[in-house]
């Protein structure tokens with residue numbers, strides 16, 4: 424079973440569904456209002472914590488759990504590690520590498536969203552919030568800034584600040600489009616999570632090219648699990664895992 428909600432999970436499921444030696448299920452939290460069509464068998468909704476996930480693994484006789492959730496989906500990843508251990512099920516993680524700074528980047532690193540709010544400072548700024556909708560509410564405590572907020576689904580309830588505009592859109596985004604957006608809206612700082620991957624990296628490049636500050640929320644430490652950074656390396660591990668010699672315990 425693949426815990427998904429990411430492009431990588433989708434790609435992994437796509438690569439596995441055709442295989443006759445595997446029965447693959449993709450699990451989604453069910454957060455997105457209009458999710459993309461997913462390949463193969465899909466289940467939707469939480470399990471009820473790590474205990475619920477552990478019983479699911481046992482009931483469904485899952486042989487391998489793949490945590491391919493978003494690098495900021497910390498609760499499900501922690502639950503996956505605990506549940507796999509208690510149900511004695513093999514588990515791996517598929518997690519794209521974090522972005523790294525390059526020359527010209529003006530990153531200010533923070534470890535959590537409340538810290539990102541403080542890092543904006545007390546003087547009014549024009550902020551591009553590209554953090555998803557779930558944590559946008561933290562910025563209610565800094566109403567002196569103007570906000571442009573981009574998310575896939577609407578921020579609900581909207582921010583309680585005098586100046587907030589919303590864009591509903593999902594990646595991938597191009598450098599040209601991001602540069603245009605930042606210039607057009609006169610943005611002077613971006614707040615983003617270090618999600619990694621290429622689909623939303625253009626805003627980082629655009630900020631670099633325009634000399635715009637980026638407040639970068641770093642990833643939390645995740646539970647210890649054998650981790651692969653690409654779909655291809657995870658696939659190679661899965662191929663080895665299901666090979667007859669491994670199944671016989673050779």
Ligand SMILES: NC(=O)c1ccc[n+]([C@@H]2O[C@H](COP(=O)([O-])OP(=O)(O)OC[C@H]3O[C@@H](n4cnc5c(N)ncnc54)[C@H](OP(=O)(O)O)[C@@H]3O)[C@@H](O)[C@H]2O)c1
Nearest residue numbers: 427428450451452469470471472492493495496497498499
């Ligand atoms: N956080 C982000 O920035 C972000 C960005 C893009 C995509 N996503 C995706 O959106 C989903 C929710 O993210 P989140 O940050 O809200 O997660 P989270 O805080 O780590 O998880 C909250 C709860 O949602 C349920 N859940 C999460 N992922 C699930 C999955 N793949 N299948 C079944 N249940 C799941 C679990 O409920 P129970 O405890 O009841 O099992 C979990 O405890 C994840 O699938 C993630 O990959 C997250």
